Amino acid sequence: MGKSVASHIERVGCLGKRGMRRALRPLFLAAPLLTAAASAQAGQYTLLGLRDFRQNVAASYNYYESVSSHKAGRISSSMQGLTESYGVGVGYSILHPSILKGEAQVEIAAEQEADHDNTKGGSSSNDKRIEYGIKGIFLSRGYSPVSFSSSSATITARPQFSNSYRVETANQNLIWNLKNRTLPASLSLSKVSSVTDGRQSDTSTQSQTVQIAFGHDAGSVSHTTFSLGMSSHRMTLLQTGLSEDYREASSELTNLLSWYDERALRRTVDTRFVIEQRSGRNAGTHQSVGSNVQWQLGKALSASLSGSKNRNDDSNGTSDSQGIAGSLSHKFLQAIYTNLGGSFTKGDFSDGSDTTRSSNAGVRYDNELPGHTLLSLGYNYNYSIQDRERTALRLNGYETVTLEPVFPQYATLSGTNIDTSTVQLYLDPGRSLPFTDFTVVDSGFATRLMINSNPGASLLYAAYSYRQSPRVKFATTAQNVSGRLLFLGGRHSVHADYNWSGQEIMGGSDPSATLAGSSQLRVGWEMKAHPHTASVNYSAIKSSSQDLQNVDLNWTHVYQSGPARLSTHASDRYSWYPETGSGGGKQRWDNSLLVSSTYSRPLIRNFKGSLKLGYFNLTSDSANSNMINTEVGLDGRYGKTSVTLESSFNLGFSSSGYSRNQSVMMKIRRMF
Numbered sequence: 001m002g003k004s005v006a007s008h009i010e011r012v013g014c015l016g017k018r019g020m021r022r023a024l025r026p027l028f029l030a031a032p033l034l035t036a037a038a039s040a041q042a043g044q045y046t047l048l049g050l051r052d053f054r055q056n057v058a059a060s061y062n063y064y065e066s067v068s069s070h071k072a073g074r075i076s077s078s079m080q081g082l083t084e085s086y087g088v089g090v091g092y093s094i095l096h097p098s099i100l101k102g103e104a105q106v107e108i109a110a111e112q113e114a115d116h117d118n119t120k121g122g123s124s125s126n127d128k129r130i131e132y133g134i135k136g137i138f139l140s141r142g143y144s145p146v147s148f149s150s151s152s153a154t155i156t157a158r159p160q161f162s163n164s165y166r167v168e169t170a171n172q173n174l175i176w177n178l179k180n181r182t183l184p185a186s187l188s189l190s191k192v193s194s195v196t197d198g199r200q201s202d203t204s205t206q207s208q209t210v211q212i213a214f215g216h217d218a219g220s221v222s223h224t225t226f227s228l229g230m231s232s233h234r235m236t237l238l239q240t241g242l243s244e245d246y247r248e249a250s251s252e253l254t255n256l257l258s259w260y261d262e263r264a265l266r267r268t269v270d271t272r273f274v275i276e277q278r279s280g281r282n283a284g285t286h287q288s289v290g291s292n293v294q295w296q297l298g299k300a301l302s303a304s305l306s307g308s309k310n311r312n313d314d315s316n317g318t319s320d321s322q323g324i325a326g327s328l329s330h331k332f333l334q335a336i337y338t339n340l341g342g343s344f345t346k347g348d349f350s351d352g353s354d355t356t357r358s359s360n361a362g363v364r365y366d367n368e369l370p371g372h373t374l375l376s377l378g379y380n381y382n383y384s385i386q387d388r389e390r391t392a393l394r395l396n397g398y399e400t401v402t403l404e405p406v407f408p409q410y411a412t413l414s415g416t417n418i419d420t421s422t423v424q425l426y427l428d429p430g431r432s433l434p435f436t437d438f439t440v441v442d443s444g445f446a447t448r449l450m451i452n453s454n455p456g457a458s459l460l461y462a463a464y465s466y467r468q469s470p471r472v473k474f475a476t477t478a479q480n481v482s483g484r485l486l487f488l489g490g491r492h493s494v495h496a497d498y499n500w501s502g503q504e505i506m507g508g509s510d511p512s513a514t515l516a517g518s519s520q521l522r523v524g525w526e527m528k529a530h531p532h533t534a535s536v537n538y539s540a541i542k543s544s545s546q547d548l549q550n551v552d553l554n555w556t557h558v559y560q561s562g563p564a565r566l567s568t569h570a571s572d573r574y575s576w577y578p579e580t581g582s583g584g585g586k587q588r589w590d591n592s593l594l595v596s597s598t599y600s601r602p603l604i605r606n607f608k609g610s611l612k613l614g615y616f617n618l619t620s621d622s623a624n625s626n627m628i629n630t631e632v633g634l635d636g637r638y639g640k641t642s643v644t645l646e647s648s649f650n651l652g653f654s655s656s657g658y659s660r661n662q663s664v665m666m667k668i669r670r671m672f
Contacts, residue, residue, distance in 0.1 A: 113126075161627045163198060408618055418465070477504075
């Protein structure tokens, strides 16, 4: 091509100015084609090379309706929207693919929307938006490549048993790597933002993160890493305007020494140093240093020794802790495992100190029996003495609560001896955006919560106060017996686990009544016989303040016939407990049942359909709630035209009223 262009220019030189302009016009019109073609030639450098040029036009229609009726009244709303869009995408390179190459795309959309609310009336709006995506890599074959990406998108989420909502996101990322054998390094920058629309608690979040990491290897013996990270976060509740801003910084230095002696016995020394800082409403600093040594003394005997020192400085005051632990473990005949261990920890707090000494022993038997049967039996014993010299009767506790996608639901806090009147839930880790639609349904050794509605997040952050006896010396004896049998080729298994503990006061007193014995029993059976998987589990927690029992049932069935697939899952949990803990009183109970089934199969050429049905029921001695879900989907392609149809219907009814929502989305896209 280069030769034909040169000959054309040579002929142009024989023309006048007007003829020259007329002759050069085709070259300008063909410049993009020449650039794209030249970039395909090996070793050819071009200012801009383009490839895989593609375009599309699309039109989509959305309909959403929601109705709820309760004692407070009836609320209804609806929305209809039409979106037309044009998108273009292309692969590119600058100078040469080894210097810079990537992909770019942009989509321009026009949106028309009409809304109606029985309390606010109707409204309409017109809007335009631009979505983009670009990614690339500099010097991909070199020792210092740099990759980057930037994108924005608007998606519609349709969770089961819940109303659909929109999420607008924007992401920017930059990653630089320095490749070498002495000190490899990496630098990453990221910025993420998202806004939700249509949830019960719509939020706007932004975060920026910088991460730097280095590594060094000294042969095969030593591996050292160092990382430094900084981030800033902001979360806003759009309905109320409440927001939380905080910053975090952390640095971590680790070193792992690993080698074998002349008898091929392995030794490792793992050392770690961490500093974490947080600013904002709950500012604080955490520092820790620790080391762990694993030492094989023989083919069947090994030892471990670990030590750590920690400091926390936050709104609860300053606390220091240090500890050391060691153990010996032995393996006999590849079936019997024994271990002995001990530890010592000391904590200094703003209101006093704690000292704990403990020792433990255990034995485990693992063996493969005839008929592909595996048997495992275990016993563990632990004895500890804690000497507490403190003044505070109540301390603050914090934890994260992971939520299931169906509401209402129960959640159990991991803390013990909690004052239930102090339990608070938040949407953010800084604990400044409260979530209040929950109730405490059971308390004692463990605390159970009822999350009544969807908070619009998969995590909640809990804060509470728990009781302690400040000046007391006590001993704790804890034992555990466990067993598991895997039989019939691994298709069936049964397991049992029993823990019990007792506490004895050796000095001081227990005015908070937190020292007592407790026991926990877990028994279960599981079957894996294709296409079925089923399990039954029973658990019980008993203490002087609580008697909570649960039965869990799970069943999964997967049926495949050619391209058609049917998947069904059912789960049920029944819980019961006395109203006044272990002291008796009215028997309380609750049961949650979830059944979900999805069927999908090809319909006609290049078209696939799906149907999803779901039912959720939560029943207790005082309330009843039901939810029904139906989802229909159709996805297919005819030539360069694709069609997508999605429809969902949710119906919920309980003793307090009912709710209903439905949505329909249809989209047609043409590629060319």
